[in-house]
Amino acid sequence: QNMHGMTSEEIVDLTRRLNYGTWRFQKSWNPVHIADAEDCYIIDGAGKRYLDFSSQLMCVNLGHKNPVVVESIAQQARELPYAMPGYATATRAELSKLLLEVLPEGINKFFFTTSGTEANEAAFKIARMYTGKSKIIARYRSYHGSTSGSIAATGDPRRWAMEPGGKGPGVVFGPEVNCYRCPMKHTYPQCGVACADYIEHMIRNESDVAAVLLEPIVGTNGVLVPPDEYFPKLRKICDENGVLMIADEVMTGWGRTGKWFAVEHWGVTPDILVTAKGITSAYVPLGLCATSEKIGDFFLDHYFAHGHTYEAHPMTLAPAVATIHEMQRLNLVDRAAELAPYVESKLRALKEKHRSIGEVRGKGLFWAVDLVKNRETKEPFNTYTDKVSGAPLLVDQIAGKMFADGVAIQAWVSHFVIAPPLIVTKEELDRGIDALDKHLSLADEKCV
Numbered sequence: 001q002n003m004h005g006m007t008s009e010e011i012v013d014l015t016r017r018l019n020y021g022t023w024r025f026q027k028s029w030n031p032v033h034i035a036d037a038e039d040c041y042i043i044d045g046a047g048k049r050y051l052d053f054s055s056q057l058m059c060v061n062l063g064h065k066n067p068v069v070v071e072s073i074a075q076q077a078r079e080l081p082y083a084m085p086g087y088a089t090a091t092r093a094e095l096s097k098l099l100l101e102v103l104p105e106g107i108n109k110f111f112f113t114t115s116g117t118e119a120n121e122a123a124f125k126i127a128r129m130y131t132g133k134s135k136i137i138a139r140y141r142s143y144h145g146s147t148s149g150s151i152a153a154t155g156d157p158r159r160w161a162m163e164p165g166g167k168g169p170g171v172v173f174g175p176e177v178n179c180y181r182c183p184m185k186h187t188y189p190q191c192g193v194a195c196a197d198y199i200e201h202m203i204r205n206e207s208d209v210a211a212v213l214l215e216p217i218v219g220t221n222g223v224l225v226p227p228d229e230y231f232p233k234l235r236k237i238c239d240e241n242g243v244l245m246i247a248d249e250v251m252t253g254w255g256r257t258g259k260w261f262a263v264e265h266w267g268v269t270p271d272i273l274v275t276a277k278g279i280t281s282a283y284v285p286l287g288l289c290a291t292s293e294k295i296g297d298f299f300l301d302h303y304f305a306h307g308h309t310y311e312a313h314p315m316t317l318a319p320a321v322a323t324i325h326e327m328q329r330l331n332l333v334d335r336a337a338e339l340a341p342y343v344e345s346k347l348r349a350l351k352e353k354h355r356s357i358g359e360v361r362g363k364g365l366f367w368a369v370d371l372v373k374n375r376e377t378k379e380p381f382n383t384y385t386d387k388v389s390g391a392p393l394l395v396d397q398i399a400g401k402m403f404a405d406g407v408a409i410q411a412w413v414s415h416f417v418i419a420p421p422l423i424v425t426k427e428e429l430d431r432g433i434d435a436l437d438k439h440l441s442l443a444d445e446k447c448v
């Protein structure tokens with residue numbers, strides 16, 4: 001029994017009967033009751049601890065139940081739980097000033113939302129209002145959120161459920177940057193990063209393009225790190241063609257890749273930076289659409305036609321202030337960068353050992369282990385079509401075995417995402433990777 005007066009069985013039963021499980025068939029949903037969490041661990045109703053090897057949905061960057069962040073929420077509730085967004089609050093002023101310290105220089109006007117998808121919706125509207133143009137160029141193998149605009153701009157198959165009726169107007173898809181499985185069948189570096197050039201070809205042939213929307217490192221779809229030339233080249237293309245660059249840093253922000261924001265790896269400043277998740281370490285729902293001064297200035301004498309009841313909600317902003325202070329105090333961005341070579345060497349050794357691993361790739365504490373049936377053909381074990389047909393996925397079977405061993409990992413179609421809280425220790429990294437090592441034989445024996 002817990003403070004809610006229910007057993008784990010009752011909690012799971014009520015959850016299944018009265019709630020929707022996301023991105024899945026409902027019948028097979030059998031959620032584990034999570035009762036507590038602490039640092040790099042989640043704890044089930046029976047008290048069993050699981051290493052949180054993907055920070056839940058790649059969002060609990062500080063680790064669970066950081067006392068400073070928890071206290072900031074309680075303190076804000078006592079001080080001022082809510083004021084409508086038209087008023088000025090000390091919490092918004094403090095956070096906005098602090099954001100100037102951590103965001104790329106020149107990004108200095110903020111609109112707060114309560115999710116990543118809403119922050120993207122704001123970005124699209126701002127880009128369209130500012131440029132007076134309508135089209136957004138997004139890329140295949142991307143995810144930008146589940147609401148109408150963001151899902152329409154999502155290149156991965158999660159968009160399909162919305163089509164044909166739900167497809168938003170004004171989104172066109174270009175090639176993803178994916179050197180392991182290049183959609184143009186090119187080889188880097190001989191290709192000269194033609195995938196960026198093709199975006200320019202699209203801009204010129206589409207006309208009416210407001211913005212190019214990109215995850216700096218593609219997240220859910222496999223931690224796809226672009227070659228170093230890609231972002232500087234694309235920045236130049238956007239500038240030369242009068243098109244805005246929107247960086248979706250919902251997953252890659254907040255130290256995850258060893259920089260505060262992933263665009264910093266390539267010294268590129270987007271016109272609009274969208275983020276969420278790690279901004280509060282996910283303790284409360286907060287998203288941010290941050291723009292350049294030039295865009296901010298435009299709205300001085302143009303109507304800003306956007307808003308939410310919960311925009312800049314004080315309860316969501318206070319923990320962001322605390323999160324930034326804690327990240328600075330614990331030096332977590334550098335820590336993610338420093339641990340990267342250790343993770344990389346461990347994962348490269350894992351690849352040597354297991355023929356089912358096609359590629360390992362990543363940056364900072366953000367890595368993918370990509371499983372293939374055959375290294376020559378790079379054929380994955382499963383596809384998204386298997387997922388939506390309800391077929392059991394091999395990665396889910398392996399993740400299930402790891403969970404039984406006390407390691408929680410995110411699996412997606414045919415790869416794993418390793419993204420532990422940035423406070424993770426080397427011993428915890430060893431433990432998570434060892435658990436994967438132990439169960440990869442399930443995949444190795446299915447290789448052809």
Ligand code: PLP
Nearest residue numbers: 115116117143144145219250251
């Ligand atoms: N953009 C990216 C890159 C994401 O990874 C996600 C969520 O995983 C989103 C947007 C949507 O964020 P949210 O789930 O908070 O709406």
